[in-house]
Amino acid sequence: MTEQKSNDPLHGVTLEEMLLKLVNYYGWEDLGSRIRINCFNNDPSINSSLKFLRKTPWARKKVERLYLRYLKNRETE
Template identity: 60%
Template sequence: MTDAPAPASQPRNPLHGMTLEAIVTALVAHYGWPGLAERVPLRCFSTDPSVASSLKLLRKTPWAREKVEGLYLFMLREQRRGPRGGA
């Protein structure tokens, strides 16, 4: 018995296979809640922040989810470039 066809492979899409929870957790680990709230000004990031409250809002608010996903992609690009400047 076959269910839905297998999803097309997306080897070049860094969001493919990432859960929203994993994205938020990675952003918090990288920027911290204050840094995340500064970059994406949402109350769920600045007032009593938690992953659960953030997920609740992001699942209901497409424009906010897009901003968070965009910041995640930006963070990945910055990490790939490596540390800036020299010492």
């Protein structure tokens, strides 16, 4: 059988993986200034952010877009 590779860069990437990479790369403070949501600015944690992002589609979309920009920037480095 032949495996097909998805063209979607988010395919197979969990929200937790995205968030961990973004926090490692930008840090909470910079992440909070790029995406203005309280869970990144007030006592931030991975768990509280994941809970909020899973319940809030518009915020998750913003994280996904920033993650895609992060991937694109990493390719050009």
